[in-house]
Amino acid sequence: MSAEATTNLPRRVNYLNVDHGVKSWLLTKDHKRIAILYLVSISFFFAIGGLMASLIRLELATPAGDLVQADVYNRLFTAHGVIMIFLFLIPSIPAVLGNFLIPIMIGAKDLAFPKLNLASWYVYNLGAALMMWALLRGGADTGWTFYTPYSSMYANSEVILTALGAFIVGFSSIMTGLNFIVTIHRMRAPGLTWFRLPLFVWAHYATSLIQVLGTPVVAIAILLVAAERLLHIGIFDPAVGGDPVLFQHLFWFYSHPAVYIMILPSMGVMSELVTAFSRKRIFGYRFVAFSSLAIAVLGFLVWGHHLFVSSQSILAGVIFSVLTMLVAVPSAVKVFNWTATLYKGSISWETPMLYAIGYVGLFVIGGLTGTMLATLGFDIHVHDTYFVVAHFHYIMVGGAVMGYLGGLHFWWPKITGRLYPAFWSKISALLIFVGFNLTFFPQFVVGYLGMPRRYHAYPEEFQVLNVLSSAGATVLAVGYILPTIYFIWSMRYGERAGANPWGAYGLEWQIPSPPPTHNFEEKPVVTTEAYDYYTLKEKRVA
Amino acid sequence: MWKNFPLFPDKATELAGEVDQLTFVFLAIALFFSLLVATLVVYFAIRYRRRSEGQIGEVEETGIWLEIVWSAIPLVILLGMFFWGAKIYIKAYRPPSDAVEYFVTGKQWMWKFQHPEGNREINHLHVPVGQRIRLTMTSEDVIHSFFVPAFRVKADVLPGRYTSIWFEANKTGTFTLFCAEFCGAEHSQMLGSIIVMEPQDYEQWLAQGQPEKGVISSGEALFSKYVCNTCHYPDSAARAPILHGIWGEEVVLGDGESVVVDANYVRESILEPTAKLVKGYQPLMPTYQGQVSEEELVQLISYVRSLTSGTAESQDSTAVGDSNESEGQ
Numbered sequence: 053m054s055a056e057a058t059t060n061l062p063r064r065v066n067y068l069n070v071d072h073g074v075k076s077w078l079l080t081k082d083h084k085r086i087a088i089l090y091l092v093s094i095s096f097f098f099a100i101g102g103l104m105a106s107l108i109r110l111e112l113a114t115p116a117g118d119l120v121q122a123d124v125y126n127r128l129f130t131a132h133g134v135i136m137i138f139l140f141l142i143p144s145i146p147a148v149l150g151n152f153l154i155p156i157m158i159g160a161k162d163l164a165f166p167k168l169n170l171a172s173w174y175v176y177n178l179g180a181a182l183m184m185w186a187l188l189r190g191g192a193d194t195g196w197t198f199y200t201p202y203s204s205m206y207a208n209s210e211v212i213l214t215a216l217g218a219f220i221v222g223f224s225s226i227m228t229g230l231n232f233i234v235t236i237h238r239m240r241a242p243g244l245t246w247f248r249l250p251l252f253v254w255a256h257y258a259t260s261l262i263q264v265l266g267t268p269v270v271a272i273a274i275l276l277v278a279a280e281r282l283l284h285i286g287i288f289d290p291a292v293g294g295d296p297v298l299f300q301h302l303f304w305f306y307s308h309p310a311v312y313i314m315i316l317p318s319m320g321v322m323s324e325l326v327t328a329f330s331r332k333r334i335f336g337y338r339f340v341a342f343s344s345l346a347i348a349v350l351g352f353l354v355w356g357h358h359l360f361v362s363s364q365s366i367l368a369g370v371i372f373s374v375l376t377m378l379v380a381v382p383s384a385v386k387v388f389n390w391t392a393t394l395y396k397g398s399i400s401w402e403t404p405m406l407y408a409i410g411y412v413g414l415f416v417i418g419g420l421t422g423t424m425l426a427t428l429g430f431d432i433h434v435h436d437t438y439f440v441v442a443h444f445h446y447i448m449v450g451g452a453v454m455g456y457l458g459g460l461h462f463w464w465p466k467i468t469g470r471l472y473p474a475f476w477s478k479i480s481a482l483l484i485f486v487g488f489n490l491t492f493f494p495q496f497v498v499g500y501l502g503m504p505r506r507y508h509a510y511p512e513e514f515q516v517l518n519v520l521s522s523a524g525a526t527v528l529a530v531g532y533i534l535p536t537i538y539f540i541w542s543m544r545y546g547e548r549a550g551a552n553p554w555g556a557y558g559l560e561w562q563i564p565s566p567p568p569t570h571n572f573e574e575k576p577v578v579t580t581e582a583y584d585y586y587t588l589k590e591k592r593v594a
Numbered sequence: 595m596w597k598n599f600p601l602f603p604d605k606a607t608e609l610a611g612e613v614d615q616l617t618f619v620f621l622a623i624a625l626f627f628s629l630l631v632a633t634l635v636v637y638f639a640i641r642y643r644r645r646s647e648g649q650i651g652e653v654e655e656t657g658i659w660l661e662i663v664w665s666a667i668p669l670v671i672l673l674g675m676f677f678w679g680a681k682i683y684i685k686a687y688r689p690p691s692d693a694v695e696y697f698v699t700g701k702q703w704m705w706k707f708q709h710p711e712g713n714r715e716i717n718h719l720h721v722p723v724g725q726r727i728r729l730t731m732t733s734e735d736v737i738h739s740f741f742v743p744a745f746r747v748k749a750d751v752l753p754g755r756y757t758s759i760w761f762e763a764n765k766t767g768t769f770t771l772f773c774a775e776f777c778g779a780e781h782s783q784m785l786g787s788i789i790v791m792e793p794q795d796y797e798q799w800l801a802q803g804q805p806e807k808g809v810i811s812s813g814e815a816l817f818s819k820y821v822c823n824t825c826h827y828p829d830s831a832a833r834a835p836i837l838h839g840i841w842g843e844e845v846v847l848g849d850g851e852s853v854v855v856d857a858n859y860v861r862e863s864i865l866e867p868t869a870k871l872v873k874g875y876q877p878l879m880p881t882y883q884g885q886v887s888e889e890e891l892v893q894l895i896s897y898v899r900s901l902t903s904g905t906a907e908s909q910d911s912t913a914v915g916d917s918n919e920s921e922g923q
Contacts, residue, residue, distance in 0.1 A: 117782065122779050122780055122781075122782065122783075123779045126776075126778075126779060126781070193778075193779070194776075195776050199737060199775070199776070201735075201736055201737070201753060202736040202737065202776070202777060202778060205736075206702075206735060206736050206778060207778070290752070290753050290754020290755065291753075291754065291883065293866065293869065296737060296752065296753065296754070297752065330642075330651050331644075331649070331650040331651045332650065332651025332652070332653075332654070333651075333653070333654070335654065336657075336660075336661050339661050360683075361739065361748050361749055361750055361774075362737075362750045362752075363749075363750055363752055363755070363757045366683070366684055366687055366688070369680075369683060369687075370680050370683070370684075373676055373679065373680060373683075374673070374676050377669075377672040377673060377675075377676050378669075380668060380672055381665055381668055381669050381672075384664065384665070384668045385661070385664065385665055387631060388631075388664040389661075391631055391634050391635055391638070392660070394634075394635060394638035394639060394642065395638055395642070395654070396642055396651060396652040396654060397638070397642050397651035397652075398642065398644045398645075398649040398650050398651045399638070399639050399642050399643050399644055400643070400644040401639070401643065405639075409635055409636075409639060412631060412632075412635050413628075413631075413632055413635070416627065416628050416631050416632070417624075417628060420623075420624040420627060420628065421624070423672055423675070424617075424620050424624065426676075426679075427616065427620065427675050427676065427678070427679030428676075428679040428680050428682065428683030429612070429613055429616050429678065429679040429680070429681065429682025429683050429686070430613065430616055430617060430620065430679055430682075431679070431683075432613070432682075432683060432686055432746065432747060432748050433613050433743070433746040433747075433748065435748055435774070436739060436741070436748070436774040436775060437741075437774065497601060500602070500603065500617070501600060501601075501602070501603045501743065502603050502741070502743025502744075502770070502772065504741065504772045504773070504774040504782075505774075505776075506776040506781060506782075507781065507782035508781070508782045509782045509783070510782065511770065512598065513598045513599065513600055516599050555647075555648075585650040585651060586650065586653050588650075589648070589650050
């Protein structure tokens, strides 16, 4: 496919060129265009959240608090956490890749509620705008966890605006989840039974359940903090019989499952990548599918592991510890099944597969350190230290962000109809892997040494490890800037991709790239299992 | 920057050794599984690399036994680690009955300590080596967390109630105390040190700054100062509950519920007397909220506890875990 060939091709109508002008985008009801809107929004916020992270790492390069003042530092890590979690990680894979792919993967024209889908993007931006306004007024300084009574009675910062922003963004998440659940139940193509669904869809189904069931609880917790600040109702104030620890229960009842909102979709992406680049049916399809549901259900029963040292009773600590261990099993099952899928596969080392291989390594480390944290005697020492910071970044960045980038590299040709430069994309995957480990691995060590999290200044003996971490962050930043450049470049100059550049199985690869507005010329009928490369090849030969 | 560059924290309690042992074993397990998965992934990715453009993977049946085995093995290992970790946790949060009680008050951004002998310190706590010490802690404002890495102990310090932790230092030296729960602008400056001394040095140190009264006798003085003794006297049965012999006992409340008399209950009864009124008594007692400082509260509570002789320490349940359970929260 040379440039010459592309210019001579007749212009095909697709979702990108069917309509032009700002209005055609801002009022679109096409799930693919809404996915692009989300992509633009979350990329913007990822950049802001990343900028905050850079400033944090710069401050921590020296033990003294010398770059910014303590109060500014606290506002930085709060903004970093709030932006990355509420404005980037939670919407990332579902609202961009899920939005784009779920209707196509199940052979539908759109999501069940296209207007609700567009509304969710507006609600998201309204919440985000409030948070940015709060940030311009100085931001909040409570940490993204908003712990009371600090947040409700002592913090002298923009807590209410920031919290209200998170509250509103939560509704966009509920809207997306609701839309996915109804779509997956009602709009599957003829022949596409539950057990023929791509695992990406299963993972999003499980994610949606958490979004719909969990988000209202954090909304209540956030409203109570705002009510406490405005009206002093006393629910978290011990002086009038309130309980500050109650907030932690309400908050983590959502926010722990929210971790699975962030990681489950990336596991769905992984199952797609591993099968596509091994050209093989996934090993243990039903086990991988049900493990997503098991994670979603068990995820609601483990919040107390955030309260092991918060005065929770010993009995509660023991129960939450053992329940947390149980969540590790379905996660391990997924890793083993992905690994087994590679066995006797036809494995190609293209960029998305590099992300997938990196993901397995980082997720295993993140998961295993998670089970260490669930072990009570170990947690007492490392709770609220950098060990925890390292662990959740291995899951959130090593897992969720790697999965998101892997997925974006995999479906970019489908979304834009263009290929990106293979060489540069492999370099950036490598930089991200190396930079990530250099940034976060030293934090396990410094955490075990005893460095508490959210420290603006720290004792000198922690400096070497912090300098390593800051150096790694620089490499990581380069790794993130590269894709931004070549993705934008590819939209204009990239080679035309064709319908199925990877030779992958799945309904999305059977339609043109970029897809037409209504996805399918005629309603597809599904007759095979997911990832049935064998039948696909037979058909081609025949 | 390269001077003093440890990779492993100092160890100054027996518990620290136990936690480290757990850590090493768990690290070995984690390393084994990480290497296993990494090796398999890399090996398969090379061994089964695509050799021709149209090549597909081999068709393979799901091995149900394989699924069962690789679910069961992690489960068994993790349950083993769970029991081991729970054992250490229970030990760390159940102060032994012979531990000597010290008092800690956290506030933005300092640590205040009170010795049983009455000595007070800020940000430094001197303790004797080889002595089991139990800290009863509370906060004057937000949530803080008492964390001494060398002891491998940590417990949140909450406003409005007591939590506790204990340790027995087995070597002398100065060990850093961190606040581990984010508590505001100067969170990272809320540092302190635990100075572990030989018993005779500690005695000497105590004598240098010893106040006239220990914690219990200060409490006794406060008991008269705040006129508690006008109602709570030994045969006061008609107006107020008798405090002698009730520590650690269960008392029945007006609404039929019952509560164990511990530090958190006595604290609540001083600050909010009508919240949990003992059955058969009228709500006559005024609140002492805002009149009694945190230091005075622990003195009063210590005095009340001392009225139940002999059983005081063993029945006590202000530990992080017990207090919650006894209040049924």
